[in-house]
Amino acid sequence: AGPVSFLALTAPHLARRLTRAPGPNLLPSAIVGAALLLAADQLAQHAVAGRQLPVGVVTGVLGGGYLAWLLAGERGGRR
Incomplete structure (x- = not known):
């Protein structure tokens, strides 16, 4: 159940990007x-x-990839 928690971190960010609502x-x-x-x-x-495969492995890979993409985008915006 550990890597499934990436859903709790990524779902609000994805929903905000999809709906574009504050x-x-x-x-x-x-x-x-x-x-x-x-x-x-x-x-x-x-x-x-x-x-x-365990679903935690897939959510960990997807969540980790999305988190890395968010961090890279944030870092690129500051330069």
């Missing part, structure tokens, strides 16, 4: 979080033929 977006964040978890679960089940 302030807290609870309902869009919940919908985006649910969609991300479903997509990660499907990817974990079907990524490797004959085997299932």
Whole structure:
């Protein structure tokens, strides 16, 4: 359940980018979080033929990649 917590970090940011609305977006964040978890679960089940990956591995990779992309974008904006 550890890497699944990346959903809690990425869902609000993605929802804010998709809706372009200021302030807290609870309902869009919940919908985006649910969609991300479903997509990660499907990817974990079907990524490797004959085997299932743990969903935490997939969410960790996706969440870590998104976090790195956000940090790189923030760093590039300051230069």
